[in-house]
Amino acid sequence: MEFGLVLFFLFLTAAMLMVAAKTIRVVPQSTVMIVERLGRFHKLADSGLHLLIPFIDKPRGVLWQGTAPAFSIDLREQFLDMPLQSAITKDNVHIVVDAVVYWQITDPLKSVYEVVDLIGGIVQLTVTGMRSVMGDMDLDQCLSSREEINGKLRLILDEATDKWGVKVLRVDVKNINPPEDVRVTMEKQMTAERNRRALVLQAEGERQAAITRAEGEKQAAITKAEGSKTSAILRAEGAAKARLLAANAEAEAI
Structure with missing residues (x-):
């Protein structure tokens, strides 16, 4: 009898802890959390303490390329160090380009509901944008017009990612390496x-x-x-x- 009572209290304690874990959520500073109720969007929780209805309310998880699974969305300026990419100039020279993209989420709902993988999408847009811009220039122009390339890439990415709730702040092409x-x-x-x-x-x-x-x-x-x-x-x-x-x-x- 006593053993059964102990098991009951242990089970009750575990259940209470599980309910508390699903009820109490703390959102860090400069981040937000999307709360869904029964699978549909319910509210956008900003930084601070929030109480959810267990098993009914659920934070929307975010899993983007190169990031760990998370339940909060960072609203600070972020940077994406692009892997080396190849491109062909107007005069048919193969080059290898190294760039960094600085971006910021302005609409968390769009960044989650309008695209499956936000960072993966930015990477692909950057790759195609670099190849398009540098494909319209010969090698000498690419090497001497770094600021022009940065400006064109920023405009292309900013326009393309606007529907994802993202603002591209700047693009820096660090290196352009010919063969x-x-x-x-x-x-x-x-x-x-x-x-x-x-x-x-x-x-x-x-x-x-x-x-x-x-x-x-x-x-x-x-x-x-x-x-x-x-x-x-x-x-x-x-x-x-x-x-x-x-x-x-x-x-x-x-």
């Missing part, structure tokens, strides 16, 4: 361009030096000529004064 043979060729071209610029600068320096020397020689010749002219004038003036003094002396002697 090894193309990279070696580009490095050779860059080296040749640097050498050409060095030769141009050297020639320009020599030209400026020659001009400076010529200007100096010209100025020296002008200065010398002016000096000779001044000396001749001074000698002539001196001779004239001497003759004048001699004439005055003779006149006084007479």
Whole structure:
């Protein structure tokens, strides 16, 4: 009898704990929880303590690509580090692209009920968006127009994910890597361009030096000529004064 009573109390305690676990829910800060009643949407629970009706109310679970199962939806800004993706440029060069997408959920209901896997959907949209944008550019444009690519990708993703309740804040393309043979060729071209610029600068320096020397020689010749002219004038003036003094002396002697 006593053993049966103990089992009864143990069963009752376990049942009460199970009911309490299904009744009391705490939603963390900056997250929300979708509550369904008998399989249909009932309410959106924000951060804090919430009481549910056991076996009738149920939090909607969320399982997205690369995340653990959860009952709350994070409303903070999040980032998605994309795996390396291949693309083909307008001039048929195969490149490997590394990018990061920064996004934020603005409508939790759409993010759960409008798409099966939100993060998986963002990944696929980013892949197709990168291939589309870079397919309209040649390799040189891709390497030199990083900001333009980021802006176009953000607009494409933001428009496509709006129906999922997501705002794409920015996209950062970190690396664009061409094939090894193309990279070696580009490095050779860059080296040749640097050498050409060095030769141009050297020639320009020599030209400026020659001009400076010529200007100096010209100025020296002008200065010398002016000096000779001044000396001749001074000698002539001196001779004239001497003759004048001699004439005055003779006149006084007479």
